[in-house]
Amino acid sequence: MSIRHGLLALLDQGPRYGYQLRSEFEARTGATWPLNVGQVYTTLGRLERDGLVESAGEDDEGHQFYAVTDEGRVELRRWFDTRVPRTNPPRDELAIKLAMAVTVPGVDVTGVVQGQRRHSMKALQDYTRLKGRALAADTGDGADLAWLLVLEQLIFQTEAEIRWLDHCESRLGQYAERQAAATAEPGAAPPARRAVKSRARGRL
Amino acid sequence: MTEQLKPAQPVLHLDRVSRVHGHGAAEVHALRAVDLKVYPGELVAVMGPSGSGKSTLLTLAGGLDSPSGGQVLVEGIVLGSLDRKKLAAVRRRSVGYVFQDYNLIPALTAAENIALPRELDGTSASAARKEALAALEELGIAELADRFPDDMSGGQQQRVAIARALIGDRRLVLADEPTGALDSTTGESVLAVLRARCDAGAAAMMVTHEARHAAWADRVVFLRDGLLVDETARQDAGTLLVTAAANALKGKDQ
Numbered sequence: 039m040s041i042r043h044g045l046l047a048l049l050d051q052g053p054r055y056g057y058q059l060r061s062e063f064e065a066r067t068g069a070t071w072p073l074n075v076g077q078v079y080t081t082l083g084r085l086e087r088d089g090l091v092e093s094a095g096e097d098d099e100g101h102q103f104y105a106v107t108d109e110g111r112v113e114l115r116r117w118f119d120t121r122v123p124r125t126n127p128p129r130d131e132l133a134i135k136l137a138m139a140v141t142v143p144g145v146d147v148t149g150v151v152q153g154q155r156r157h158s159m160k161a162l163q164d165y166t167r168l169k170g171r172a173l174a175a176d177t178g179d180g181a182d183l184a185w186l187l188v189l190e191q192l193i194f195q196t197e198a199e200i201r202w203l204d205h206c207e208s209r210l211g212q213y214a215e216r217q218a219a220a221t222a223e224p225g226a227a228p229p230a231r232r233a234v235k236s237r238a239r240g241r242l
Numbered sequence: 243m244t245e246q247l248k249p250a251q252p253v254l255h256l257d258r259v260s261r262v263h264g265h266g267a268a269e270v271h272a273l274r275a276v277d278l279k280v281y282p283g284e285l286v287a288v289m290g291p292s293g294s295g296k297s298t299l300l301t302l303a304g305g306l307d308s309p310s311g312g313q314v315l316v317e318g319i320v321l322g323s324l325d326r327k328k329l330a331a332v333r334r335r336s337v338g339y340v341f342q343d344y345n346l347i348p349a350l351t352a353a354e355n356i357a358l359p360r361e362l363d364g365t366s367a368s369a370a371r372k373e374a375l376a377a378l379e380e381l382g383i384a385e386l387a388d389r390f391p392d393d394m395s396g397g398q399q400q401r402v403a404i405a406r407a408l409i410g411d412r413r414l415v416l417a418d419e420p421t422g423a424l425d426s427t428t429g430e431s432v433l434a435v436l437r438a439r440c441d442a443g444a445a446a447m448m449v450t451h452e453a454r455h456a457a458w459a460d461r462v463v464f465l466r467d468g469l470l471v472d473e474t475a476r477q478d479a480g481t482l483l484v485t486a487a488a489n490a491l492k493g494k495d496q
Contacts, residue, residue, distance in 0.1 A: 152464075152471070152472055155464075155472070156472055156473075156474055159453060159456070159457070159462050159474050160474045160475075162453055162454070162456075162457040163457045163458075163459070163460075163462070163474065165457070166454075166457035166458055170434065170437065170458075173434070193454060193457070194454070196453075197452070197453045197454040197457075200453040201453065204291070208291065
């Protein structure tokens with residue numbers, strides 16, 4: 039997640055101070071990726087060092103304001119115009135867990151799949167409830183729309199995971215059936231090509 | 243009225259329900275001793291692959307088919323104990339059913355299709371029409387009132403079928419893939435209507451293969467080969483029931 043560009047996008051709408059940036063960021067993403075004020079100031083420091091933002095004075099309450107520079111605006115456009123890379127898929131713990139589960143003897147893989155599906159379904163229900171609330175509370179404000187889009191991204195992603203888990207379950211079932219069929223034939227587990235051929239010949 | 247505050251009675255109770263199709267070697271166990279209760283205010287989604295028994299479960303709950311074992315209770319009434327006429331009356335009054343193929347009568351307009359179950363129950367034609375128009379309004383398709391099914395798209399027919407299932411004070415709504423022919427935002431608005439009905443105290447059971455739609459439910463149950471293998475636990479059971487009962491009371495007082 040690019041905090042850097044997120045902050046630039048907010049500052050593009052006018053000078054802001056750190057705490058303000060944090061709360062506006064969270065209003066748009068519904069605290070899905072919570073930021074602490076420390077992170078905000080560290081990032082602002084780096085942006086200032088790189089000439090993308092500059093200090094814009096203090097108000098009466100001592101809030102230090104920041105404004106985006108021309109260079110910063112260029113960097114922001116560049117970000118919007120650049121595709122999010124898909125070349126290095128993020129490491130997915132669930133995929134790794136299942137890949138390990140099918141190779142480690144004695145693991146109840148179906149149980150792992152079912153338990154995860156229940157858990158993910160529960161999360162999907164929670165997101166959907168939040169979405170119902172967001173739809174009801176929508177005031178036509180851009181921040182409401184931003185939050186809705188983020189929520190729906192979570193919803194579609196979780197749905198995809200559940201569909202994949204369904205698929206894993208049927209794939210595992212298919213595999214187990216094949217294994218069972220193979221072991222049911224005495225002395226034919228796994229059936230050697232020759233044995234299959236000779237049996238077929240016997241039938242012909 | 244204080245009866246309403248006792249959340250004990252489920253609107254739908256499947257009590258060890260089994261359904262076997264065919265005989266002998268061709269015997270198929272569509273459902274195996276399924277236990278399921280749906281309470282007022284609750285939306286339950288049933289998920290499972292094709293052939294897992296989802297639709298069988300729904301037809302049994304709606305009294306359109308009889309179980310081979312166990313019993314189906316709607317508002318405490320054992321459906322198997324009723325003669326055909328009484329069963330039809332329970333189906334009309336208590337149960338709204340959305341079929342996968344909509345089942346609209348081609349010779350009747352949308353409003354007439356929706357009003358039909360009410361008229362059969364003795365509601366005057368004008369009152370039934372009023373209710374039908376309100377149901378159409380709720381689903382955002384008021385302009386379809388005087389159209390015939392053949393002049394509507396699949397998605398429109400589907401929403402008319404849903405309006406028919408919701409008309410009157412149906413305490414139990416059963417829906418088989420209710421968002422099947424709808425695009426994702428229209429499907430969502432239909433689910434929101436179903437959700438609102440349940441929040442107002444109705445009970446609903448919906449069969450779907452889409453997790454995103456099932457997620458509107460309070461509880462999701464998973465069917466595999468006729469068995470309930472898993473479900474998402476309902477953590478807020480107590481409050482949900484109390485809220486539903488309170489809403490039902492509020493409705494009565496107004």
